[in-house]
Amino acid sequence: MAPSFARSTSLPPSATHKKSSYHVRSVSLPCPSHPLISNLEEQIQAVRFWAANPEGSSAWIEAGLAHIELLQIALEDFLQLPQTQDTLRQAASVDQLLDDLLQLVDAYGSFVSTILTLKECHSNVQSAFRRQDEVRIASFLKSQRHVEKEIAQLASGLRGISKCQHLALCSDVKEIEITGIIREAICTTAFATMAIFSGVQTLSAAASSKKSFGATRSFKKLAIRYSLKKCGTSEEENIHTFERFEELDECIRLSECFGERVFRSLINLRVSALNIITP
Template structure:
C-alpha cells in the first residue's frame, strides 16, 4: 500500500540569532497537525456514496447494473482493507474487542454466503451448457430438468439472503464514538461498508431468485432488512428473465427458427452469468481480505 502523509505545518530550521547555514535542498518534516480526514477515509466515503447512488438506480436491473455494483463493492472493501492496516486504525480497534468480534462474525457470514454462491453459479453454468445441447435436440425432458435446477438455485438464493438478515444488528461502542473525530469517522465508514455490502448482496440474491423462481412464488415472500427496501427486490435481472419457462416449454413442437432464437438467448444468458460470476468472485476475495485485516487488529501487538 502506498503511504499517505497528512497535511502538516512546517517550521523553519534556522534561528534569527544564529549564523546562517547553507540552504537545505530538501523539505524537512516537522510536527504534523492534522487538518482534514485521512485521504483513505475520504476515498472510501466517496466510494460508499457512489454505491448508494448505484442502488437508487435499480429501475433498470440488468446484469451490467449488477456487475457494476459488485465492482464498486470490491473497491469499497479494498479501501477498507487499506484503512484496517493503518497503525492508528489497529490501535483504535484493539481496544474495542467486543465490537470487532461482532464485525468478524458479520464478515464471516458474508464470506460464507459468497462462497456458497460461487458453488451455485458453477452448477448453474454446467446446467446452462447441458440445456443448450438439449434445446438443439429439442429434448423436452432434459429442458425440464434444467428448469427444475433453476428453481432449486432460486430457493438457495433465498436461504443465502436469510443467512445475512441479522448482520449489523448491534450498536457501535460509545467509547469509540466519543473518543475523537478520527475514531468517529472510522466507526462510521466501517458501519456504512457493512450497509452497502448488504445492499449489493441482497440485490444479487434477489435478482437471481426473482428471475428463476416461478412467478407465483417469486422471492418466496422473504422479508428483507429495512436497509434493502430502497431496492425493488421484486424485480428480476432483465437478461435472466428473458429466458423464461414459457419459451422453453414444448420445443419439440416448435420450428427451427424458434429454437434458434431460444439458443441465442441462452448463449447471451450464459455470458451474463459468467460476467456476474467473475466480478462476484473478485468481491468475494476482497471480503476475505477485509476479514483477515480485521482479525489482525486483534492479534497484532
C-alpha cells in the same frame, strides 16, 4: 431484450444522510480531509447509488460487483491507518464486525459454488433445447429452479447485517466514529450483495420460465432467421428465449469471475482485521 426486475430494491436509511459522528469533518479522525477516509465514503455512496438504480441486466450485476470490490479495497486501506488500528485493538464491537465479515465471506463462497452449479444446469437446458428434448428440458429446468431458490436463500441470509444496526454501546467518541464507518461499509456491502444475488436469481428465472419454452426450434435455425428478420410469431418468442439464454450466459460468466474476486477481497479484509487485533 434483458428482463427487468419486477420490483426495485429500496435502500435502508443511510447513516451518511444523518448528522453522523464519524463524518469526515470530525476532528477525531486522522485528518478532516484524509484521502483514505474520503475515498471510503465515496465508495460507500457509489455502491448505494448503484443499488438504488436497478436495471436487471448482466451489465448492471457486473457494475455492482466491481463497485463492491472497490469498496473492499477502500475499507482495507482505511484499516491500515494507525489510528484505525489502535482503536480496533480496544473496540468492544470488533468481534461483531469480524462476525459480519465472516458471514459475507461465507455468503460469497456459497454464491461462487452455486454459480458453478447454475452454469452446469443452464448448459444442460440449452443442450436439451437444441435437441428439442422436452423431457430433458423439464428435468434440467427443475434443477435450475432449485438453484435459483438457493441463491434467493443466500440473499435473505444477509438481511440481518444489511440494516446498519447499532454496534455495542461505547462512550468513546473516536471508537464510535471509526467502528461506525467500518460498520456502514460492511452493511452497504451486504445490502448490495443482496441486490446482486437477487439480480442473478431474476435473470435465471426469466430464462427458465415456462413462457420461454413455448416452442423448441433449434438455435442454429433461430439465429439464421433472426439475422434475416424472417420470423413468425412463435419464432419471435423463440428469439426472446435465445436472448434470455445469452443474457444468463453472460451473467453467469461475470458472476463467476467478479464473485470470486470479491470473495478473495473479503477474505483478505478479514485477515487484515484479525492481524490488527492479534497481539
